Amino acid sequence: MPYATAADGVRLHYEEAGSGTPILFIHEFGGDCRAWEPQLNYFSRRHRCITYSARGYAPSDIPADVDAYSQAIAVSDALAVLDHLGIARAHIVGLSMGGFATLHFGLTAPERALSLTIAGAGYGAEKQYEDYFRGVSLEVADRFATLGAVEFSKTYALGASRVQFQNKDPRGWQAFADRLAQHSDIGAANTMRGVQAQRPSIYDLEDQIRACTLPALIMVGDEDDHCLQPGIFMKRCLQASGLAVLPKTGHTLNLEEPALFNQLLAEFIAMVEAGRWTPRDPRAEAGQIMKTT
Incomplete structure (x- = not known):
């Protein structure tokens, strides 16, 4: 079973398939590396696809100390996987918790990313729900920790x-729920406490996000209510971004709508690699309704 080693010695199980320009897939809190199977099956036909189970998710190591989990460590772990595989740059794709990791990857190590795909990211970002999100996390x-993942x-x-x-x-949902029930009790609890509850709101990172020039695709389901406004915020701030809103869709985008997710991602990557996914035309002024002069 292949492992990469993180900066603090934690082992991260990874899987890969295919060859070509690399894509790194980063999973959500409710998933693990198996959650990207529809994407590995599709994109490995023309790309080198890599995914991994985050720390706290078997068969990766499950540190018992909550201090071993944080948003910054999540980015460091993604870089460790790329370093282990000798990959200088990759398209970075993440869902939810993985979407936050993808955004922070772009802010922390933009030289290692070919593009960013930020899907279903937003929980806890809205300032009016910030305290509530930390509490519920x-x-x-x-x-x-008390009931266990099975229950x-x-x-x-x-x-x-x-x-x-x-x-x-x-x-498909039952397969997702079955995988969720297999999560480590302590790994899930520590991930919630160390990563989810402690990460900064993206609204507090506006200056850094506006400075990011990487091509970015933001995806959100229209019934994923607490990701809609953060998705629009990121669209307005990221210079070279596009926003896709999937109709009648919730949070688990890549599994709930795999064909549409794959189509949007494939078109985005093709545009990036053709050099055609560019920053917004400065003539498209956000405040303008109609041009009169």
Whole structure:
């Protein structure tokens, strides 16, 4: 079983398939490396696809100390995987927790990214919900620690932005819920406490985000309510970004709508590699309604 070693010695299990320009997929809190299977199957036909299980997710190591988990460490771990594989630059694709890691990757190590795909990222970012998000994240952490993943996954998998997946694809949703039930109790709790509850709001990073020139694709489901406004915010701030809103769709974008997700991502990567995904034309002034002079 292949492993990369993080800066602090934590082992990160990774999987790869295909050859070509590399794509690194970073999973969400409710997933692990298996959550990207529809994308590895599709994109490995023309790309070198890599995904990994974050620290706290078996078969990667599961540190018992919550201080071993943070947003900055999540970025460092992604870089460790690329370093281990000898990859200088890659397209970085992340969902939810992985979407935040992707954004921070672009802010921290832009020279290592060919592009950023930030999907379903926004929970806790809205300033009016910041304190609530931190509190509920700690509550979720406690539930994983006390009830265990097998029991608490039955609740977590039926969140307000997960039921769309269940309604569309009960079999796919059940596979997601089964994987969630296999999570490490302590790994899930520490990830919630160290990464989710402590990460900064993207609204507090506006200056850094505006300075980022990397090509970026932002994807969000229209029924993933707490990601919609952050998605629009990132669209307005990232100089070379596009925003795709998937209709009648919740949070688990790449699994709930795999064909549409793959189509949008494939077109984006093709445009980037052709040099045609450029910053917004300065003539497209956001404040203008109609031109009169």
